[in-house]
Amino acid sequence: xxxxEKLTAYKTIVTKEYLRFxxxxxxxxxxxxxxxxxxxxxxxxxxxxxxxxxxGYSYMDYIVPGLILMSVITNSYANVVSSFYSAKFQRSIEExxxxxxxxxxxxxxxxxxxxxxxxxxxxxxxxVAMFFSDFQVHSLLLSFTVFLLTAILFSIAGLxxxxxxxxxxxxxxxxxxxxxxxxxxxxxxxxxxxxxxxxQNISLINPILYMxxxxxxxxxxxxxxxxxxxxxxxxxxITGLFSFALYLLNKGIGIKN
Amino acid sequence: MLAxxxxxLKKCYKNGTEALKGVDLEVEKGDFFALLGPNGAGKSTxxxxxxxxxxxxxxKIQIFDTDIDHEPALAKSYIGLVxxxxxxxxxxxxxxxxxxxxxxxxxxxxxxxxxxxxYLQQLxxxxxxxxxxxxxxxxxxxxxxxxxxxxxxxxxxxLDEPTAGxxxxxxxxxxxxxxxxxxxxxxxxxxxxxxxxxxxxxxxxAIIDHGRTIxxxxxxxxxxxxxxxxxxxxxDKHTSTVPLDIPDCEIRIIDDQTLEVDIEQSNNxxxxxxxxxxxxxxxxxxxxxxxxxxxxxxxxVDKNRNNKELAxxxxxxxxxxxx
Ligand SMILES: Nc1ncnc2c1ncn2[C@@H]1O[C@H](COP(=O)(O)OP(=O)(O)O)[C@@H](O)[C@H]1O
Ligand SMILES: [Mg+2]
Numbered sequence: 001x002x003x004x005e006k007l008t009a010y011k012t013i014v015t016k017e018y019l020r021f022x023x024x025x026x027x028x029x030x031x032x033x034x035x036x037x038x039x040x041x042x043x044x045x046x047x048x049x050x051x052x053x054x055x056g057y058s059y060m061d062y063i064v065p066g067l068i069l070m071s072v073i074t075n076s077y078a079n080v081v082s083s084f085y086s087a088k089f090q091r092s093i094e095e096x097x098x099x100x101x102x103x104x105x106x107x108x109x110x111x112x113x114x115x116x117x118x119x120x121x122x123x124x125x126x127x128v129a130m131f132f133s134d135f136q137v138h139s140l141l142l143s144f145t146v147f148l149l150t151a152i153l154f155s156i157a158g159l160x161x162x163x164x165x166x167x168x169x170x171x172x173x174x175x176x177x178x179x180x181x182x183x184x185x186x187x188x189x190x191x192x193x194x195x196x197x198x199x200q201n202i203s204l205i206n207p208i209l210y211m212x213x214x215x216x217x218x219x220x221x222x223x224x225x226x227x228x229x230x231x232x233x234x235x236x237x238i239t240g241l242f243s244f245a246l247y248l249l250n251k252g253i254g255i256k257n
Numbered sequence: 258m259l260a261x262x263x264x265x266l267k268k269c270y271k272n273g274t275e276a277l278k279g280v281d282l283e284v285e286k287g288d289f290f291a292l293l294g295p296n297g298a299g300k301s302t303x304x305x306x307x308x309x310x311x312x313x314x315x316x317k318i319q320i321f322d323t324d325i326d327h328e329p330a331l332a333k334s335y336i337g338l339v340x341x342x343x344x345x346x347x348x349x350x351x352x353x354x355x356x357x358x359x360x361x362x363x364x365x366x367x368x369x370x371x372x373x374x375x376y377l378q379q380l381x382x383x384x385x386x387x388x389x390x391x392x393x394x395x396x397x398x399x400x401x402x403x404x405x406x407x408x409x410x411x412x413x414x415x416l417d418e419p420t421a422g423x424x425x426x427x428x429x430x431x432x433x434x435x436x437x438x439x440x441x442x443x444x445x446x447x448x449x450x451x452x453x454x455x456x457x458x459x460x461x462x463a464i465i466d467h468g469r470t471i472x473x474x475x476x477x478x479x480x481x482x483x484x485x486x487x488x489x490x491x492x493d494k495h496t497s498t499v500p501l502d503i504p505d506c507e508i509r510i511i512d513d514q515t516l517e518v519d520i521e522q523s524n525n526x527x528x529x530x531x532x533x534x535x536x537x538x539x540x541x542x543x544x545x546x547x548x549x550x551x552x553x554x555x556x557x558v559d560k561n562r563n564n565k566e567l568a569x570x571x572x573x574x575x576x577x578x579x580x
Contacts, residue, residue: 001330005363012360091344095354095405098308098338099361100330256312257271 001100009101010109017113021079028079029121032071036125039067040132043189054191055222057135064129065216066188069150071125073183073208074175076118076151080110080158081171088162088255097256103249107159107242114155115148122147135220142227143218149234150211154179156241163245163254182208192224207233258321260286260413260444261307266316268302268468276302277314278468284461286321286412289439290446291455291476294465300448301341303465304417308338321412334362337411339402341418341448347391351382351401354390355408362409369408376404380434396427403431407438414438415446420454432458456480487546488526490516493539503532517546 001009021028040060048059055062087093096106129135137143157174165171186208192200203209210230217223223230248254261284268277277299284290294300305311307318309329318325318332325332345354352373359369377383380400385393393401399419406414416435420428428451436458439445449455455462455476462479464472472479495513506520506529518529530540 001334001363008363008365009361012357016357087346090346091342092346092349094310094340094344095358096361097310098333098336099358100333100363101361102330252312256310 001102006102006105009099010105010112013096013101013106013109014112014116017079017083017110018116020083020113021117028075028117029124032075032121033124033128036067036071037128037131039063040129044132055220057220057222058133061133061135061220062191062216063189064133064135065219066186066212068122068125068129068219069147069212069215070183070188072118072122072147072151073154073179073211075121076114076154077158077161077175077179079117080114080155081162081165081175083113084110084159084162085165085168085171088165089168093255104246107156107245107249110159111152111155114158115151118151118155119147122151137219138221139218141218143215145231146211146215146218146234149231149238150215153211153234153238153241156238156245160241160245160248163248165254182206183212185209186212187224188212207237210234258286259319260284260288260321261446262317262319263303263307264317266303266306266318267314268299268306268311269314276468277306277316279470280316280465280468281470282463282473284413284444284446286444287439287442288444288461289435289459290444291459291462292446292448292465293452293455293462294448298465299468300465301417302468304338304340304415304446304448308336308415309333310338310340334409335412337406337409337414339399339406339414339416339419341421343398343402345390345398345401345405348389350387350389351393352377352386354401355405358405359408364409372408372410373404376407380404381430396423399423400427400431403434411443413444413446417448418450419447420449420451428454485519485521488518488520488543489546490518490529490543491541492516492533493541494537496538503529 040063043063044060048063051059053059053062084093087096161171161174185203186206187203192203192209195203204225210225210233213223213225214227214230214234217227261282263280263282266277266280267275269275280299280303282292282303292300292303302311306313307320307325309325309332320332320335323332323335349357352370355373355376356366356369359372360366364372373386374383377386380403382393382397382400382404385397390398390401399421403416403419406416414435419435420431423431432454435445435447439458445458447455447459459476461475462473463470489511492514496510496516505524506518508519508529509517511517518526520526520529526543533540
């Protein structure tokens, strides 16, 4: 395939992925907006008003970055895992597998679709947040970088989940039993400094903690963890997962045996 | 030049099923080739490996001299596949399925839209272009998969039971279509259960059984191996009252004025006609009934099995003698 042909193939996958979730925006974009609005009302307004400031920010402001990033994580992951798995289930993935499109472009295409959903939902949630909070962005560049990298990371993770999945149950197990707990324990609603030392140390194993804190640093300028460390962790995860996903596709694991 | 060359293809699925134990195939460029064999013989597995959907265990495959291991992208660009099972997104509109498939081959949207129109019209699906795939009838879904397989204008079109479950009228129009495509230069490989289909379309043929190629020859030679032919005779009078015992052939009464006659190919029908005219019955017309390939096919498969058993028995005897 020439470069232009590859570009066409990539654009085809991305457009298809994009239209897939946009067509069903009531199921894909609207629910996270409503959920986060509820979080802001309940935790921000009602309970938050009883809680003292954290690092100089009101509780409402403090939870904004984590809630935005949580929606990015959940939606990027959900998009790729369900899209790729249903392509596997309906066997329409074969349309791609018989074509000369290289595996890295298939991977990039699906991941871009997940990133698109992560970003759109993230932006919608950010707009919802602006009704409740009037935070000033500390570093737009850093915020956007973390936002984007997180979307990429969880899109790839979703794809790996889909490759291994053998039933529709398998695509909800990881989000329910791994992703959601790690996200909630990743410091969306609290600073880990509030925890006893033991639990602080445990929390540091959680990669999502670094992402949420670096995003919070980007938006508000405060963080529990070092930003460089956080970025390195995220990039290592992306590289590792991308290589692994590509390996799985090249080997045809879960698809061609 | 060979459009397809397969040597010693083997496949063992992850669950331990040894689907292919040594398939060899050679298909000439421009051929219309039938790949036959009973259910579970390994036809679909072979086709899936050729088109990159399943990994082989061992063996070598070349498409127009391009090894699928060395240059998979180039090899894939030569092939158009119509798989046995429906494998499109049921919730995608017909036209989108074609345009997206073209996109995966690097064909841009404008060109793809034009080609989609062309194939949808040829395959009588144009009216359905905006309909979701799942709303199509079975025959339409098959034709959609044919259009999809042709969208990048492959040199080799492979169809895995394309007319399964398609009613006879549509089947015939699909045959005409495939015949035209072949005339225009596309090499075609087809598997089918309607042996009439292979007989009327294909020039060359291979038979696979239990994961091995057991026969590879021209359709003409294969048909010449037949010993029995069946004719249907349409008569001018009722036969029900007349005793018909004619030597060297088997006669079945279909209805009052129709007979079915099985006869050795070396014999001619004259003595049948004579026997009938003795009762003052005349043959108005007759036709050759094309169920012969089926019979031949069973015969070949059986013969092969016996040979294998024989060979196994011989080897064992030889070994015992040595001991
Ligand atoms: N995905 C699979 N996993 C395990 N065994 C399979 C798979 N697909 C086919 N088989 C087995 O391989 C053999 C050949 O099947 P197949 O290639 O579908 O034959 P055909 O198309 O000639 O009917 C059969 O025994 C079948 O059960
Ligand atoms: Mg089959």
